[in-house]
Amino acid sequence: xxxxxxxxVTDSQIKDALDxxxxxxxxxxxxxxxxxCCGKCTRSARAIIKQYRSAMEIDELxxxxx
Numbered sequence: 001x002x003x004x005x006x007x008x009v010t011d012s013q014i015k016d017a018l019d020x021x022x023x024x025x026x027x028x029x030x031x032x033x034x035x036x037c038c039g040k041c042t043r044s045a046r047a048i049i050k051q052y053r054s055a056m057e058i059d060e061l062x063x064x065x066x
Contacts, residue, residue, distance in 0.1 A: 009033070
C-alpha cells in the first residue's frame with residue numbers, strides 16, 4: 001500500500017528500510033524521502049515504525065525464551 005503518495009513510497013519499502021537499520025521518520029526521509037513534500041504520510045510512517053518495533057520485541061522475547 002502506498003504510504004507516501006508524493007514520493008510513491010510503499011509500506012513494503014518502509015519495512016525494508018527498517019530492516020536495513022532505519023529507526024525514525026527522519027531516517028526514512030533520508031533514504032526514501034518520506035515526509036519531504038506535504039508531510040501527510042508521517043503519521044502512517046510512525047505507525048509502521050511502532051508496529052515494526054513491537055514485532056521485533058515480540059520476536060526477541062520469543063527467541064530468548066528458547
